[in-house]
Structures are given as C-alpha cells and as structure tokens.
Amino acid sequence: MTDPNGKSLTIIGAGLAGALLATLLAQRGWSIDVYEKRGDPRIKGYVGGRSINLALAERGRNALRQADADDAVMAQAVMMRGRMVHFADGRLQLQRYGRDDSEVIWSVHRGDLNITLLELAERAGARLHFDRRLDRVDFDARIARFRDDRSDESFEAGFRALVGADGAGSALRAAMNAQSPLGERTEFLDHSYKELEIPPADDGGFRIEPNALHIWPRGRYMCIALPNDEKTFTVTLFLPNEGDPSFATLKTTADARALFERDFADAVPLIPELDQDWERNPPGLLATLYLDRWRLDGRAVLLGDAAHAMVPFHGQGMNCAFEDCVALARRLGDGDDLASAFAAFEAERKPNASAIQQMALENYLEMRDRVDDPDFLLQRELERKLQERHPERFVPHYTMVTFMLIPYAVALERSDIQREILVRATQGLDSLDGVDWTAVDAEVTARLQPLQDAP
Ligand code: FAD
Structure with a gap:
C-alpha cells in the first residue's frame, strides 16, 4: 500500500501518457506505481505487432525534453517535411508544413517510443506492474482491484489517488462514472480506418520519398503513409462505413484490391501484401470522447485519451496527451492538495482538449478533400x-x-x-x-x- 499522505500516486495504463507521466513524477521525487493490463513489451515485444507510427510535433517534443527523453526518441524518428500529395492523375506535389527544416514533424514508432518511456520511468524509480488490468475500484476504501488476464487471478492494491492514463476505453473512467457521473458522450465518426504496410525496397531502402507524410486525397476518403526508421511505411486507409465505396461495400479482398487499383493505382505495387493485410487487420473505429468532468475530487483524475480521445487527423492525440502530463506534473508540484491540483489541471487543459478535438475533426475534410x-x-x-x-x-x-x-x-x-x-x-x-x-x-x-x- 502506498503512503496515503505523501507524494505518491497510482497510474492506470503504461501506454504513452502513463509512461511519460510516471517518468516526470518519479524524476520529481514522487512514489509512483503504474498498472498495465498488457505484458511488458520489453520482454514480449510490443502488442500491436507491425510498425504503427505516430507524428510527433513540438508539443510532444517539449514534453519529452522535460523528461530528458527527447534524444532517445529522436534517435529513431524520421523527419517529415510536409505532405506529399499523390493526385489522382499520378502527379506528386510536396506541400511543406513550415518555412524550412526547422518546422517539420517526426514519425515515431509507437512500440519503440513506449519502450523508451517505460525504461526511463523505471530508471527514475517508478514501479511498473504488467499484466494487471484494472477491474474495480472502491474509492471510499481507496482499494483498486486488478486481474491478470493470463491466469484470471485478482490482486488488490491500496492507493492515495488514481490517474487514468488507460486510453479511450478507460476502465478507471467507467469506475469514476459509476461513483459520480462524468457527463460522458462519445461521437463516432461515420468513417473507420485500416492499416496496411509498404515494406522496404529490394535494396533495403525506402520505396518512396521517406521525408514526407504521403497523402492520396480522394474526396470522401483518403490514404496516408508515414515512414518508419526500418524503411517501411505504415499506410492507413480512411473510408466511410456506409455508401459507395465504403467498408460496407468492400466485402472481399478482391473488392479492396479493385478500389486500390482504381483510386490508389501508384500505391498498389508498393503494398505487395495488400490482400493479406486487408484480411489480417480489422477496421478501427474513430470517435471523439467528451466529458463534463475529468476528476473525482482528490481521489482520481483522467488524462490523455481516457479524458479526451479525438480523431487522428491533426496528428495531435499523443502530443496533447503529453502536454497533459507536463501540466499535471506542474500542478502537482505547486504544493496544493490533490483535489486542488486536479481541479487546476482540468481547468487548464479541458478547453484546450476541446479545441484540438474540434480542429482534428475539421482537418479530416482538409486532408481528404481540400489539399488538391x-x-x-x-x-x-x-x-x-x-x-x-x-x-x-x-x-x-x-x-x-x-x-x-x-x-x-x-x-x-x-x-x-x-x-x-x-x-x-x-x-x-x-x-x-x-x-x-x-x-x-x-x-x-x-x-x-x-x-x-x-x-
Ligand atoms: P494509450 O496509448 O491508448 O494507452 C493506454 C494504455 O492503458 C495502454 O497501454 C493500455 O493497454 C492500458 N490499459 C487500457 N485499459 C487498461 C486497464 N483496464 N488496466 C490497465 N491498463 C489498461 N497521435 C499523435 O499525436 N500523432 C499521430 O500521428 C497519431 N496518429 C494516430 C493514428 C490513429 C489511427 C489513431 C487511432 C490514433 C492516433 N494518434 C496520434 C492518437 C494517439 O494514438 C493517442 O492519442 C495516444 O495513444 C494516447 O495515449 P494514452 O496514453 O492516453 O492512451
């Protein structure tokens, strides 16, 4: 059981935000326990398998710098100078994001980033508990119950306060909501996504320009591709759920291939395992999560996707989650009691999270329909x-x-x-x-x- 009065916190979720927050707080002398439902990715490999990557921007880098994590992360990042637009007639055009190479974004591998942050958190003194899925919380007794999905065993741990960094499907959010409603509302986008892969070229290099975020804008839908440092690209198709074409009309791999040959012809030779990728990877849902409250007095608070999941079209979900971590660590360092620190954190971050949620929705239209x-x-x-x-x-x-x-x-x-x-x-x-x-x-x-x- 952690000290009920001292500088101790229990973080639920050792994903991107959980691992960074643990590092920031442990470096500032906090006693931190982190519970993660999955196994340790340093032992088992990152679950999620292939190279799923994310665009890291200045807000995220600023947070990483504060945890002394920027150098380690940037060593594996690939620069993206702008959008490489693949027009329907086969033309290509690089639209720079900024004025020069001081204004660029970076493609980072989600698994590598997570492992780097977990190592830093542990080195800073945080205790990481893997294979511990938060199951139930008794907020009055301050006891959290966890399950090990492999053995179905249960474990209990006392806490002073819980921080929910357990992502869009947050179990802590559900527990807080049951205790005192948070005003939760989820708006699903009527579009979903599917991930495919461009492997390295035969000579081991990149198959297309590496220093760009590739976009195939096609009006109601689009493909994008981000580079990975192992010379692959992760391709994401964003498509409506209904109508034609849509995930509803693409019933077979042959239907998917026909769509690619018609609308993304220059991408087809780059994705040799299109059929297998299509079958292997189920479509992912896209949603925006709105909450009226992110906290339960001084006993629990939410951040990152658990508080404000957004659609990915501004590439800011992780960047925003990292900014949350810096803000919460700062508020906790102000010396106030936890309830005041959580309230100040929510007041600072909630309007900003709503703003980026709105801009992320608007950016989908721009990417799929406006850039050409x-x-x-x-x-x-x-x-x-x-x-x-x-x-x-x-x-x-x-x-x-x-x-x-x-x-x-x-x-x-x-x-x-x-x-x-x-x-x-x-x-x-x-x-x-x-x-x-x-x-x-x-x-x-x-x-x-x-x-x-x-x-
Ligand atoms: P997560 O990364 O989801 O981590 C949550 C962690 O909690 C996980 O490790 C999970 O296993 C664990 N967990 C869940 N439930 C429990 C439980 N009950 N008990 C214990 N542990 C639990 N953002 C960007 O900034 N740039 C991008 O380019 C970008 N691209 C994206 C593309 C797509 C297709 C999608 C879907 C999202 C993208 N995002 C991007 C958003 C980004 O992925 C999220 O905002 C970010 O992962 C949020 O971090 P998090 O730590 O809050 O949640």
Missing part, C-alpha cells in the same frame, strides 16, 4: 504571403498547432479569424494578382494581435 483543390492552394499561398508581411500577427493554422506551444484554444480562435480573412481575400480569384493588399493588411492588423509563443 485550387481554392485551398491559393489560400495557402496567401497565408504564406501574409506570414511574411505580418510575421508576428499572421501565423498559419498548422504552425500554431504543430510548431508552437500556445494553448490549442488560442490557435483555434485565431485560425477561425485567419480563415475568414483568407477566404474573403481570395474569393473569385485564381491568383494573388487581384488581392486588395491594403484592405487585407488593415484587416490583419485590426483583428489579430501580435502572438507570442507560450514559454
């Missing part, structure tokens, strides 16, 4: 020009979310204003020649205050 659209490309061109003319005021939406640390809510508010300016200024134009620069400059100055990044 002339209006959109003209607006991007104007965006770059306005950034040059007003570097302090007009900061592109993607830059604010991806390369800065300003609160997501601020990025959302400014992005909405900027979108209005871009749309209005380019209406009816097919080049920037006809832009009324005097009017646009005046609007930028009037509506956008100079922006400073968060410390």
Whole structure:
C-alpha cells in the first residue's frame, strides 16, 4: 500500500501518457506505481505487432525534453517535411508544413517510443506492474482491484489517488462514472480506418520519398503513409462505413484490391501484401470522447485519451496527451492538495482538449478533400504571403498547432479569424494578382494581435 499522505500516486495504463507521466513524477521525487493490463513489451515485444507510427510535433517534443527523453526518441524518428500529395492523375506535389527544416514533424514508432518511456520511468524509480488490468475500484476504501488476464487471478492494491492514463476505453473512467457521473458522450465518426504496410525496397531502402507524410486525397476518403526508421511505411486507409465505396461495400479482398487499383493505382505495387493485410487487420473505429468532468475530487483524475480521445487527423492525440502530463506534473508540484491540483489541471487543459478535438475533426475534410483543390492552394499561398508581411500577427493554422506551444484554444480562435480573412481575400480569384493588399493588411492588423509563443 502506498503512503496515503505523501507524494505518491497510482497510474492506470503504461501506454504513452502513463509512461511519460510516471517518468516526470518519479524524476520529481514522487512514489509512483503504474498498472498495465498488457505484458511488458520489453520482454514480449510490443502488442500491436507491425510498425504503427505516430507524428510527433513540438508539443510532444517539449514534453519529452522535460523528461530528458527527447534524444532517445529522436534517435529513431524520421523527419517529415510536409505532405506529399499523390493526385489522382499520378502527379506528386510536396506541400511543406513550415518555412524550412526547422518546422517539420517526426514519425515515431509507437512500440519503440513506449519502450523508451517505460525504461526511463523505471530508471527514475517508478514501479511498473504488467499484466494487471484494472477491474474495480472502491474509492471510499481507496482499494483498486486488478486481474491478470493470463491466469484470471485478482490482486488488490491500496492507493492515495488514481490517474487514468488507460486510453479511450478507460476502465478507471467507467469506475469514476459509476461513483459520480462524468457527463460522458462519445461521437463516432461515420468513417473507420485500416492499416496496411509498404515494406522496404529490394535494396533495403525506402520505396518512396521517406521525408514526407504521403497523402492520396480522394474526396470522401483518403490514404496516408508515414515512414518508419526500418524503411517501411505504415499506410492507413480512411473510408466511410456506409455508401459507395465504403467498408460496407468492400466485402472481399478482391473488392479492396479493385478500389486500390482504381483510386490508389501508384500505391498498389508498393503494398505487395495488400490482400493479406486487408484480411489480417480489422477496421478501427474513430470517435471523439467528451466529458463534463475529468476528476473525482482528490481521489482520481483522467488524462490523455481516457479524458479526451479525438480523431487522428491533426496528428495531435499523443502530443496533447503529453502536454497533459507536463501540466499535471506542474500542478502537482505547486504544493496544493490533490483535489486542488486536479481541479487546476482540468481547468487548464479541458478547453484546450476541446479545441484540438474540434480542429482534428475539421482537418479530416482538409486532408481528404481540400489539399488538391485550387481554392485551398491559393489560400495557402496567401497565408504564406501574409506570414511574411505580418510575421508576428499572421501565423498559419498548422504552425500554431504543430510548431508552437500556445494553448490549442488560442490557435483555434485565431485560425477561425485567419480563415475568414483568407477566404474573403481570395474569393473569385485564381491568383494573388487581384488581392486588395491594403484592405487585407488593415484587416490583419485590426483583428489579430501580435502572438507570442507560450514559454
Ligand atoms: P494509450 O496509448 O491508448 O494507452 C493506454 C494504455 O492503458 C495502454 O497501454 C493500455 O493497454 C492500458 N490499459 C487500457 N485499459 C487498461 C486497464 N483496464 N488496466 C490497465 N491498463 C489498461 N497521435 C499523435 O499525436 N500523432 C499521430 O500521428 C497519431 N496518429 C494516430 C493514428 C490513429 C489511427 C489513431 C487511432 C490514433 C492516433 N494518434 C496520434 C492518437 C494517439 O494514438 C493517442 O492519442 C495516444 O495513444 C494516447 O495515449 P494514452 O496514453 O492516453 O492512451
């Protein structure tokens, strides 16, 4: 049993957020126990098998730096400079994310990242308990019950307070909700995803440009591919659940292959095991989770996907979860009692989580339907020009979310204003020649205050 009064916490889930939070707190002298339902990935290999990768951006890197984890993670990361758009007619176009290579995102392997963070957590003194699935919680007696899925045995552990880093299907959230309703609502997207793989080329290198996030935008659906440091790419097909084409109409591997040959023709020769991958990997659901409350007084708090799962189209779920970890560690270090620290954490992070949830939903439309659209490309061109003319005021939406640390809510508010300016200024134009620069400059100055990044 952990000390009921001292600096001790019990974290549920040793995934990305759980492992990082354990490291941050253990490094600051906290006594940390982490319970994870799966086996130790350092012994058994990461469950999930193949190379599933994630885009790491500045918010995530900033959190990793605070845990001294950035160097170890970056040693295996692959730089992505921008979107490599694969047009339907076979043309390719690299759309840079930022101004130069100081503004890029990084593809990291989920399993390797998790293992790196677990090792750091253990080295910092956190106690990791694998094969322990949270099953039930008695919040009054402060006792949590865990099961070992291999033997079906039960274990009990006392706690001072629980932190739920157990992902979108959080068992701790369910237990808290049963104790005192959290106002939970899940909105499923009517699209799902399936993962496929591009293996290395015969000479052991990458088969396509490695330093890009590849996108095949096709209106109502799309494919993306992110590089892995072992020279593979993880391909993800995002497709509606209903309609044509959809997961409902692709009943056989032959149907899937026919869709790929028609709409993603240049990808087909890159995915030699398309049929096997299609059969092996079930479609994954996509949803946004909304909660009115993330905490139960000083006894439990949620973060990461357990608090605010989002659709993956801004590549920010993990980055946001990592920011949560930094914020909670900071609040816990303020010396307040746990209830006050959890309340301050929720007040700080909840509006920002809602903002990135909304931006992630909006970005799906942009990725699948807009990146090959002339209006959109003209607006991007104007965006770059306005950034040059007003570097302090007009900061592109993607830059604010991806390369800065300003609160997501601020990025959302400014992005909405900027979108209005871009749309209005380019209406009816097919080049920037006809832009009324005097009017646009005046609007930028009037509506956008100079922006400073968060410390
Ligand atoms: P998780 O990573 O889900 O970890 C939860 C952990 O808790 C797991 O280890 C699980 O085994 C454990 N657990 C679950 N239940 C229990 C229990 N009862 N008892 C004990 N342990 C339990 N984010 C990005 O930033 N960039 C991206 O490019 C990106 N791409 C994505 C692509 C897809 C297709 C998807 C679905 C998501 C993507 N995300 C991305 C989001 C990202 O994966 C999540 O936001 C991130 O994993 C959240 O971390 P977490 O630690 O909160 O939850």
